[in-house]
């Protein structure tokens with residue numbers, strides 16, 4: 063299989079974790095005889111510095127032509143003072159919107175050895191395995207341009223959803239539930255928000271098409287609590303953009319670190335952008351200690367969802383599991399009796415699990 067993958071390393075630890083995921087994809091290409099061609103483009107803060115825009119046209123064009131996109135992270139204190147239209151985050155929101163990537167899948171799975179790194183009790187996190195389906199191109203993130211009124215003393219952000227925007231994400235969630243344990247929790251704030259009332263109506267309408275899926279509605283505040291008191295209650299959660307953003311960071315606590323969570327942002331035809339859920343972590347950027355696992359697992363999601371390469375995707379996930387089982391982890395995880403290693407080392411352990419031969423070669427080239 064020949065595929066063209068656009069890399070958007072971005073800011074902070076973005077380039078380091080993208081480098082790791084690319085190495086892993088190269089091992090997969092060699093082992094399974096695929097041809098992955100990579101090209102790298104600017105987004106976020108680096109794009110502001112080099113091109114004066116967080117999302118240069120050239121980057122959009124490259125993404126439009128790509129078979130799939132792998133993104134690192136955007137943002138950092140350097141660009142914090144810029145007006146909101148020019149901030150690095152606008153690059154990420156812009157590419158999600160331009161490509162119509164409305165369905166954000168965030169699987170949250172605890173790995174046995176690493177769960178001890180969670181501040182939650184072992185019996186609470188045990189067995190947690192859920193999928194957050196976050197709507198990604200609507201809601202508060204994309205309201206009418208936010209404005210300041212009354213001489214800057216009042217602010218306005220709008221939360222807008224159309225029926226069709228809700229329908230397509232809810233369908234995606236029901237379909238995802240069908241492939242898992244067939245339990246769907248729709249999270250909203252229907253006791254207060256008009257948009258949530260429409261959301262609930264649409265979910266109720268759609269459920270007749272999925273009689274095999276057990277559906278429940280849950281208010282977002284209750285869901286936030288249940289997520290860390292009884293996470294194994296959940297299978298698939300579907301929710302709007304902002305709630306999904308907040309709940310997915312919260313859910314990462316189950317896995318011990320935000321550095322473990324991958325994500326896929328998809329549209330209906332399979333085109334996708336894949337990125338770790340974590341941010342650019344400017345405090346540790348360039349130190350070689352970032353956790354690349356979320357990005358490596360995002361590359362696995364790319365193989366599965368955009369290329370249909372289930373066996374290869376599973377091989378990566380299994381390799382990550384092996385490495386964690388062997389006790390290797392990066393500094394963000396506080397694993398009892400674990401072996402703390404750096405970004406490069408943990409990457410090579412993953413490569414090694416996939417193919418001992420390629421890893422040895424690349425260790426030599428990496429450390430040369």
Ligand code: IPM
Nearest residue numbers: 136137151154155307339341
């Ligand atoms: C995420 C991030 C982004 C978001 C930011 C960087 C704009 O937090 O992917 O979860 O809020 O969607």
Ligand code: MN
Nearest residue numbers: 307308311339
């Ligand atoms: Mn977030």
